[in-house]
Amino acid sequence: MIVIPADGQIAVVDDSKVERMILSRVLEMSNLVNPVIEFSSAVSFLNEIDGREQSDLGLSLVLMDINMPVMTGFEALPQIRVERQMENLKIAIMVSSFEARSDISRAEELGADGYIAKQAGIDKFVAEINANFSNEPAY
Amino acid sequence: MMAPELPDNEQERMAAILDLEILDTEREAVFDRITRLASHIIDTPVFLITFVEGDRQWFKSVRGWDLTEGSRENSFCGHAIHSDEVMVVPDTLDDPRFVDNPLVTGELGMRFYAGAPLILRDGIRLGTLCAIDTKPMELEQDQLDALSDLAAVVVDELGLRKGLRVQAEISIDLREQATELQHANQALEQYVHMASHDLRAPVQNLVNLADLAMLDTEGEIRDLVEPMRHSAVEMEELVLGYGRLASLTRGRLELRNISELIDQAHEASGRVLDLQQTGDAALLCDTVLVSQALVNLFQNAEKYGVGGCVTVETTDEDEFVGIAVSNPVKATFAVDQSVFAPFKRLVTDGKGSGLGLSIVERVAQLHGGSVSAYCALNTFTVKLTLPKVDPG
Structure with missing residues (x-):
């Protein structure tokens, strides 16, 4: 379970417009109260955070796709963690469930805090979000 | 002297000899046994198993001579391969074909020859099993028959090893084909795995979009979206199944x-x-x-x-x-x-x-x-x- 502050945005970084749309709706329906901001590529997300302090970004969580053209999620992770030294920004990757095992461990080595498996079925998808993220620590 | 003529089917005959892959091979006990056996039936000092090829006759087995081949031009066997019958020359000095043959007039001093053709199949005579002496002689019919029988045994042996060789080649072919099939199968599995992987995201999207559509819709549209979602879910199960089946490999025990x-x-x-x-x-x-x-x-x-x-x-x-x-x-x-x-x-x-x-x-x-x-x-x-x- 990753606890994310309620006062920041959730950045969804995915090249698929359809998948961004679905994920935004799923996040709306989840227990998370954060507003969503969409990025259609890792590059546009990096442009957004370039030259800024992490505390100024107003981001509570980054949900990042792995398979994206130009720059993959794997390539983007060290750009965020090492190049821009944003060690505390919460980043989770999104995987389709059956490619998961190796992708997840690779992403975690590159600095991802966690992952969610994309689901077929909105109920399942919402449950997946609620099982992995919360605005409040669970006591 | 009369040099032997080439048979009409010389080309076909040559192809048959080459196909047997016998020429210039080592001596082998199985053929030497046949010439030894022949020597117990016919009382001559020299026996040969010959293959008449190109401008020579090559000996697979030689008993009594220290030679491995001779010229076709001087050969008796070159004549013997023109008939299915055993060719007998009781006294070479009485035969105009051979009277001045160097094998007769020379050091070897051949006076007697009896050669049973090695008949591979109709019209294809490879060479002979022959008996040679330095003095003239006559053979009984049963000795001629025995010589023919032993010539047939030589041919049987040749056929047998040819069969074994073909079998070995087939089994190599089969093994190669099995390897090829295995590779094709691996490629196919990889393809299925990839296709399954690539299809997964759009199929998931379909299910989710149908779900979202149903949240916002009532009535007739909903009646259409619901079965659409059902189909997408079925599709997802299939896609998932294909991928799993194709990518199952055994890991750590x-x-x-x-x-x-x-x-x-x-x-x-x-x-x-x-x-x-x-x-x-x-x-x-x-x-x-x-x-x-x-x-x-x-x-x-x-x-x-x-x-x-x-x-x-x-x-x-x-x-x-x-x-x-x-x-x-x-x-x-x-x-x-x-x-x-x-x-x-x-x-x-x-x-x-x-x-x-x-x-x-x-x-x-x-x-x-x-x-x-x-x-x-x-x-x-x-x-x-x-x-x-x-x-x-």
Whole structure:
């Protein structure tokens, strides 16, 4: 379970417009109260955070796709963690469930805090979000 | 002297000789035995097994001479291959064809020749089995017959080894083909895995979009979107199944108690079954794969059973561990090994992908084990049999 502050945005970084749309709706329906901001590529997300302090970004969580053209999620992770030294920004990757095992461990080595498996079925998808993220620590 | 003429079918005859791959090979006991045997039937000092080829005659077996070949021009055998009969020259000095032949007039001083042609098939005479002496003589008919018989034995031996060679070539061919097929199969599996992987995201999207559409829609549209979603879900199951089936490979082996794997799989199956376990055994296996197989069996039990208790019987059978999953069914039905074939479905209500049991079988195979299914007394059982010792 990753606890994310309620006062920041959730950045969804995915090249698929359809998948961004679905994920935004799923996040709306989840227990998370954060507003969503969409990025259609890792590059546009990096442009957004370039030259800024992490505390100024107003981001509570980054949900990042792995398979994206130009720059993959794997390539983007060290750009965020090492190049821009944003060690505390919460980043989770999104995987389709059956490619998961190796992708997840690779992403975690590159600095991802966690992952969610994309689901077929909105109920399942919402449950997946609620099982992995919360605005409040669970006591 | 009369040099032998070339037979009309010389080209075909030559091809036949070359095909036997006998020319210029080492001496071999089997042919030397034949010339030795011939020497007990005909009392001459020299016996040859010759092949008349190009401008020479080559000797596979030589008894009494220290030669391996001679010229075709001077050869007696070059004449003998023009007929199926044994060619007999009782006295070379009386025969105008040979009277001035260097083999007769020279050091060897040939006075007698009897050559039985090596008849491969109609009209194809390869050479001879021949008897030679330095003094003239006459042969009895049964000696001529015996010489022909031994010539036939030579040809039989040639045919036999040709057959063996062909067989060896075929088995090499078969092995190569098997390797090719294996590669083609691997490529195909890889393709299926990739296709399945690439299809997954759009299919998931379809299901989710249908869900979202249904949240916002009422009435007729909803009646259309709902079956659309159902189709997409079916598609997702198929895509997932193809991918799993194509990408199943055995990973790390771990020693685990079957009872633990059963509990774990029960939980992972997402089904709440009235599960009863009997027996237990420790098994060295890829626990991920075996759990996957059990998950499929539990899901099947829930999907196709009629409720009631699902029993899992673990048996410790010396070299194997048996895991039999049984569930009650509506009626006893006939079942055979074909239920494990991909896309085979026991029921036609559209509930399954037809891949669940294929995956179970594949898991068994990857462990060097087997799987069987049977139905009796309204109970359907699938039994996994897995070897205790890692097969390799």
